[in-house]
Amino acid sequence: MxxxxxxxxxxxxxxxxxxxxxxxxxxxxxxxxxxxxxxxxxxxxxxxxxxxxxxxxxxxxxxxxxxxxxxxxxxxxxxxxxxxxxxxxxxxxxxxxxxxxxxxxxxxxxxxxxxxxxxxxxxxxxxxxxxxxxxxxxxxxxxxxRRNPWSTHFGFSVVPSDNVNGGAEGTTLTAPGNPTGTLSDDARALSGIRASFSLRTQYRLHENKNSRSTVGLQYSGARVRLTEDIDIPDDAFDTNSTEFSLRYDRALPHGNLGINTSAGVSDYREATAGDQDVEFQKYDIGRFGLSYQTPLADRSKVAFVARTEQLSYLEETIGDVQRNTLSMSYVHALSSGDSWHVSISATDSVGDSVNYTSNAMTVQGGYNWKDPIGPVTLSVGAGYTRTDYPDYRLLYPVTGGRSDDTLFYNIKVGFPDATYAGFTPGLSLNRSLSDSNVSRYTRDTISVGITLNSAF
Known part of the structure; x- marks a missing residue:
C-alpha cells in the first residue's frame, strides 16, 4: 500500500x-x-x-x-x-x-x-x-x-401578554358627543400568549462604487392563544403580512440617496364574541419612498425620509387610505463608542372613511452603550406620539374629534457571555401607554420578546 x-x-x-x-x-x-x-x-x-x-x-x-x-x-x-x-x-x-x-x-x-x-x-x-x-x-x-448578494434576517418570539389584542383597559365606552356604552369582549385587553415570526431576505442585483440595487421579500405573522375564559376563537387574532420590495441606493458628492418601492398584502380576522366563525379581511399595500443621508461631522450623520403609501382595504366601509410621512433623524457617536439618536416624524392620512383620516406627530430618541455593563449590553429608547382624528365618529361624530396621546419606551438587553456561533441572545421590553378621549383607545400594552443578534 x-x-x-x-x-x-x-x-x-x-x-x-x-x-x-x-x-x-x-x-x-x-x-x-x-x-x-x-x-x-x-x-x-x-x-x-x-x-x-x-x-x-x-x-x-x-x-x-x-x-x-x-x-x-x-x-x-x-x-x-x-x-x-x-x-x-x-x-x-x-x-x-x-x-x-x-x-x-x-x-x-x-x-x-x-x-x-x-x-x-x-x-x-x-x-x-x-x-x-x-x-x-x-x-x-x-x-x-459583504461579498454575499443574499442577506437574510429572521425573528421569532413566544411571550405572555396581558393585552395580546391591543384592547382597552376598561369596559366602558365613552366619547364626547356620544352616549356611554359597554365595550365588547374583543375590544377589551385580553390576556394570552402571543407568538410572532418575521423573515426578511434581500438579494443584491448589482453593486459598484457608486450605486447598488436590491430586491427583497418580507414576511411577518402572529398567532395568539388566549388564556382568558372568553368565547372568542384564538384565530380571530391571526395576522399575516407579505411584501415585495425594490431598492436603489446611489452615492452622491455629499451623501447617499435611496429610492424604495414595495407592494404587498396584509390580512387579519374579524370576530364577534359568542360566534366561533371568523371573517377574513385584508388590505393591499403600495409604498414609495425617498431617503437622503449625509454626514455632518466625523461621528455624526443626519437622514431625511419622505414616504407615501396606499392601503386598499377589502372591507368596503374602510376603502382606501392614502398616507404620507416625512421624517428626520440625527445620530451621533461618542468617542467612547457609545451612540445616541433623535428623530421626528409627521404623518398625514386621508381615508375614504373619516375614522381613517388622521394627523400624527412622533418624537423619539435613544442611547446605545458600546461596551457591556457588567454581564449585559444595553440600549434604551423612548418617545411620544400625538394623533388627531378630526372627523372621528361612533354613533355620532366625536365632539372635537378623537385625540390620542401615546408614550412609549423600549429596553434591549444582550447577553454576550451566552454568544454561540456569532449569535447573541437578548431580551427586549416594549411598553406603550395611550390616553384617548375615546376610551376604546386608552390602553397600556407591554410586550417582552427574545432577540437573537448576529455579530456580522
Missing part, C-alpha cells in the same frame, strides 16, 4: 525518471511531503499525493484537509469543500474541527456559495481555540457577508 504511494511521489518529483527508483516511504512521511508542498505553493503535487492517500483510505483526515486547503487555488473548489466537510466529521478535538471548518468555509467562498461559507464560519466560532482566532473568524465572516 505504501509502495504505491511512494512510487507515485517519486515519479512526480523526478528530474529524470531513469535517475529515480521506487522507495517505500511511510504514510506519515507522505503526508508531511504533501503538507510541505502546500506551504511552498505546489498545489498540483499536494493534491496528487492527497488523492493517492485517499484512494487507499477515504478517511485520511490529513489528506482531506490538504484537498480543502488547496481548493482556493484549484479549478475544483467543490472537491475542497466536500473534503473539508468530511474532515470536520472525522475531527476528534475542537482544534481539529476549527481547522476543518475554516478550510471548508474558504472552499465554499471560492465557489461563491457565500451563505454556505458563512454557515461554516459560524461552526468555526463554536470551536475557536482562543480569542485571537475568534476575532479573526468574525472579521472573515464580515468580509464574506
Amino acid at each position: 505504501q509502495a504505491r504511494v511512494i512510487a507515485f511521489i517519486t515519479c512526480l518529483m523526478a528530474q529524470s525518471a531513469l535517475a529515480q527508483s521506487t522507495v517505500d516511504i511511510p504514510i506519515d512521511q507522505a503526508r508531511a511531503i504533501a503538507a510541505r508542498a502546500v506551504r511552498s505553493g505546489d498545489v498540483q503535487l499536494a493534491q496528487e499525493i492527497a488523492r493517492q492517500l485517499l484512494s487507499q483510505d477515504p478517511n485520511d483526515r490529513t489528506a482531506l484537509l490538504i484537498i480543502a486547503a488547496t481548493a482556493s487555488q484549484s479549478e475544483n473548489p467543490t472537491e475542497g469543500r466536500t473534503a473539508g466537510a468530511r474532515a470536520w466529521r472525522l475531527s476528534q478535538t475542537d482544534t481539529q474541527k476549527y481547522e476543518a471548518a475554516r478550510l471548508t468555509a474558504l472552499a465554499a467562498a471560492k465557489e461563491e456559495r457565500f451563505t454556505l461559507s458563512t454557515f461554516w464560519l459560524r461552526r468555526a466560532l463554536t470551536v475557536a481555540p482562543n480569542d485571537a482566532e475568534y476575532a479573526q473568524t468574525i472579521a472573515d465572516a464580515r468580509i464574506i457577508k
Whole structure:
C-alpha cells in the first residue's frame, strides 16, 4: 500500500525518471511531503499525493484537509469543500474541527456559495481555540457577508401578554358627543400568549462604487392563544403580512440617496364574541419612498425620509387610505463608542372613511452603550406620539374629534457571555401607554420578546 504511494511521489518529483527508483516511504512521511508542498505553493503535487492517500483510505483526515486547503487555488473548489466537510466529521478535538471548518468555509467562498461559507464560519466560532482566532473568524465572516448578494434576517418570539389584542383597559365606552356604552369582549385587553415570526431576505442585483440595487421579500405573522375564559376563537387574532420590495441606493458628492418601492398584502380576522366563525379581511399595500443621508461631522450623520403609501382595504366601509410621512433623524457617536439618536416624524392620512383620516406627530430618541455593563449590553429608547382624528365618529361624530396621546419606551438587553456561533441572545421590553378621549383607545400594552443578534 505504501509502495504505491511512494512510487507515485517519486515519479512526480523526478528530474529524470531513469535517475529515480521506487522507495517505500511511510504514510506519515507522505503526508508531511504533501503538507510541505502546500506551504511552498505546489498545489498540483499536494493534491496528487492527497488523492493517492485517499484512494487507499477515504478517511485520511490529513489528506482531506490538504484537498480543502488547496481548493482556493484549484479549478475544483467543490472537491475542497466536500473534503473539508468530511474532515470536520472525522475531527476528534475542537482544534481539529476549527481547522476543518475554516478550510471548508474558504472552499465554499471560492465557489461563491457565500451563505454556505458563512454557515461554516459560524461552526468555526463554536470551536475557536482562543480569542485571537475568534476575532479573526468574525472579521472573515464580515468580509464574506459583504461579498454575499443574499442577506437574510429572521425573528421569532413566544411571550405572555396581558393585552395580546391591543384592547382597552376598561369596559366602558365613552366619547364626547356620544352616549356611554359597554365595550365588547374583543375590544377589551385580553390576556394570552402571543407568538410572532418575521423573515426578511434581500438579494443584491448589482453593486459598484457608486450605486447598488436590491430586491427583497418580507414576511411577518402572529398567532395568539388566549388564556382568558372568553368565547372568542384564538384565530380571530391571526395576522399575516407579505411584501415585495425594490431598492436603489446611489452615492452622491455629499451623501447617499435611496429610492424604495414595495407592494404587498396584509390580512387579519374579524370576530364577534359568542360566534366561533371568523371573517377574513385584508388590505393591499403600495409604498414609495425617498431617503437622503449625509454626514455632518466625523461621528455624526443626519437622514431625511419622505414616504407615501396606499392601503386598499377589502372591507368596503374602510376603502382606501392614502398616507404620507416625512421624517428626520440625527445620530451621533461618542468617542467612547457609545451612540445616541433623535428623530421626528409627521404623518398625514386621508381615508375614504373619516375614522381613517388622521394627523400624527412622533418624537423619539435613544442611547446605545458600546461596551457591556457588567454581564449585559444595553440600549434604551423612548418617545411620544400625538394623533388627531378630526372627523372621528361612533354613533355620532366625536365632539372635537378623537385625540390620542401615546408614550412609549423600549429596553434591549444582550447577553454576550451566552454568544454561540456569532449569535447573541437578548431580551427586549416594549411598553406603550395611550390616553384617548375615546376610551376604546386608552390602553397600556407591554410586550417582552427574545432577540437573537448576529455579530456580522
